[in-house]
Amino acid sequence: MLLIxxxxxxxxxxxxxxxGAQLRAFEQLAADGVDVTPVWNKSNxxxxFVGSQPQSVYDAAQAAVASRGWKKPWHVDADHIQLKTVDAFIPCSDFFTIDVADSIGxxxxxxxxxxxxERHPELVGKLTLDGLSAPLEVTQADVQRVAEQYLLAVQEAGEIYRHIATTKGADKVIAEISMDETDAPQTPPELLIILVAIADEKIPVQTxxxxxxxxFNKGVDYVGxxxxxxxxxxxxxxxxxxxxxxYGLPETLKLSVHSGSDKFSLYPIIRECLQRTGAGLHIKTAGTTWLEEIIGLAEAGGDGLALAKEIYAYALEHVEEFCAPYASVIDIDASQLPSADTVASWSGPRLASAIRHIQGNEHFxxxxxxxxxxxxxxxxxxxTRYTDMLKANEEIVGGEVTKNIYERHLRPLFVG
Structure with missing residues (x-):
C-alpha cells in the first residue's frame, strides 16, 4: 500500500x-522545522454544487506543486466517497475517504x-491499555451491540476498498474510513471493536x-x-x-478529525497529545479557503467588495436552501444575520472582520x-465573474488564504 x-x-x-497560496502555508511551516503533508480534498x-470534476482538484494541486517547486509528498483525497460515486475519483486520487455513515445502524x-x-472473546472484560484514562470495561453484550451497529458498515467499507484497490492498484491507495457523519459519537471501546472488525475485513486503513x-460545526469553533x-x-x-x-493493522494508522476547521479550542489538546505520544494526525479544514476568498475580495474593495456583498445578499435570501444539506453541522440563529441593506453600508474591512474567525474581534x-x-x-x-475577480485580486486573496492556514491552523496544531 501507499504509506501515509x-x-x-x-x-x-x-x-x-x-x-499555490495553500501550499505556501506548508512551506512556511516547513521553515519552522515541521513537515506536514498537504491533502487536497473535494467531495462529490x-x-x-459547483459543476466541477474530480480531475480539476488534481490538476490545480499539480500545477501549484510544479510552480512552487514543492519536492515533498502531497495527496488528493476522494472525499466522502461511496461505491456509487468513487469511480470518477479513482484516476486522479490517491487518498480515499470511504464514507459508510449510511450503513451505520x-x-x-x-x-x-x-x-x-465468537471470534473475539478477548474483547470481553476489563482492558487496561497504555495511555488510557481508565480501563475499558466491555461485556459480550457490548460486542454484540457494536457489531450490530457497525459490522455492515465495515463490510461495505471493505467492498469499496477492494473495488478501488483492484481498479487502481493497492500500492497507489491510502484508505481512510469515515464514521463521523452519524448521529451518535463512538466511544473508545466502540472504536476498538470497530477497528477489530476492520482488521477482520482486511482493510489496510491508515486513518x-x-x-x-x-x-463540530462548519467553520467555527468546537462546542462541547x-x-x-x-x-x-x-x-x-x-x-x-x-x-x-x-490486530495487524498498519503501523501508520492514525486519527482523522473531520470538520476540523477552526476548532481552535481543541488545537492545544491535540498538540499536547501528539507531542506526548508521538502519534500521527490527519485533519480536514472543511473548506474555509472559500471564506478567505470572500474576506480577500472584501478587503480588496471596489468590484471585489461589491461582489462579496452580492453573494451575502443572495445567501440571505436562500438560507433554508443552502443550509439544508448541512443542517447537522451548522447552528445559525437567523435573528443574528444582518440585513443585506446593513451589510451594503459596510466598508471592506468591516465586512471582512465580520467573517474572519478572530473571536476577540467585536465585529466577528x-x-x-x-x-x-x-x-x-x-x-x-x-x-467567470467570480473566478476573474479572484485572479484580479490574487495577491490579497492569496495572502488571506496563506495566513489563515499557517497562522490559525498549522502553527497552533503543530508548533504552539
Whole structure:
C-alpha cells in the first residue's frame, strides 16, 4: 500500500484557484522545522454544487506543486466517497475517504454478527491499555451491540476498498474510513471493536475518522466539554496503538478529525497529545479557503467588495436552501444575520472582520460565517465573474488564504 505520512492536513479549494497560496502555508511551516503533508480534498457533493470534476482538484494541486517547486509528498483525497460515486475519483486520487455513515445502524447478517462475537472473546472484560484514562470495561453484550451497529458498515467499507484497490492498484491507495457523519459519537471501546472488525475485513486503513462528542460545526469553533474531548481523543489514540499491535493493522494508522476547521479550542489538546505520544494526525479544514476568498475580495474593495456583498445578499435570501444539506453541522440563529441593506453600508474591512474567525474581534459574526460557508454555490452561479475577480485580486486573496492556514491552523496544531 501507499504509506501515509505522520502528519497530513486536508485543504479544500472549492474553485481550484488557491492551491499555490495553500501550499505556501506548508512551506512556511516547513521553515519552522515541521513537515506536514498537504491533502487536497473535494467531495462529490461539492463537485455537484459547483459543476466541477474530480480531475480539476488534481490538476490545480499539480500545477501549484510544479510552480512552487514543492519536492515533498502531497495527496488528493476522494472525499466522502461511496461505491456509487468513487469511480470518477479513482484516476486522479490517491487518498480515499470511504464514507459508510449510511450503513451505520443497519445490521449485518445475523450469522456474521454471531461469528464476529465468537471470534473475539478477548474483547470481553476489563482492558487496561497504555495511555488510557481508565480501563475499558466491555461485556459480550457490548460486542454484540457494536457489531450490530457497525459490522455492515465495515463490510461495505471493505467492498469499496477492494473495488478501488483492484481498479487502481493497492500500492497507489491510502484508505481512510469515515464514521463521523452519524448521529451518535463512538466511544473508545466502540472504536476498538470497530477497528477489530476492520482488521477482520482486511482493510489496510491508515486513518479513521470517528465522531467525537460535541459539535463540530462548519467553520467555527468546537462546542462541547473540553475535558471530555481530551479524554476521548487521548483514549482513541491509545486504542489505535493497541489495535495496531494486536490486530495487524498498519503501523501508520492514525486519527482523522473531520470538520476540523477552526476548532481552535481543541488545537492545544491535540498538540499536547501528539507531542506526548508521538502519534500521527490527519485533519480536514472543511473548506474555509472559500471564506478567505470572500474576506480577500472584501478587503480588496471596489468590484471585489461589491461582489462579496452580492453573494451575502443572495445567501440571505436562500438560507433554508443552502443550509439544508448541512443542517447537522451548522447552528445559525437567523435573528443574528444582518440585513443585506446593513451589510451594503459596510466598508471592506468591516465586512471582512465580520467573517474572519478572530473571536476577540467585536465585529466577528459566527452566524454570517456559517451561512457563507455553506453558500459557496452562489459564487458558482456567477461563473467567470467570480473566478476573474479572484485572479484580479490574487495577491490579497492569496495572502488571506496563506495566513489563515499557517497562522490559525498549522502553527497552533503543530508548533504552539
Amino acid at each position: 505520512e505522520k502528519y497530513t492536513f486536508g485543504v479544500g479549494d472549492r474553485f481550484a484557484h488557491q492551491a 457533493r461539492e463537485h455537484t 443497519k445490521p449485518a447478517a445475523s450469522k456474521d454478527i454471531a461469528a464476529f462475537v 479513521i475518522a470517528p465522531k467525537f462528542t460535541g459539535r 466539554d473540553l475535558q471530555q474531548f481530551t479524554r476521548e481523543f487521548n483514549d482513541d489514540v491509545a486504542v489505535i496503538a493497541h489495535a495496531v499491535k494486536t 459574526n459566527p452566524h454570517m460565517r456559517q451561512l457563507l460557508h455553506v453558500s459557496f454555490k452562489v459564487a458558482a452561479k456567477h461563473g
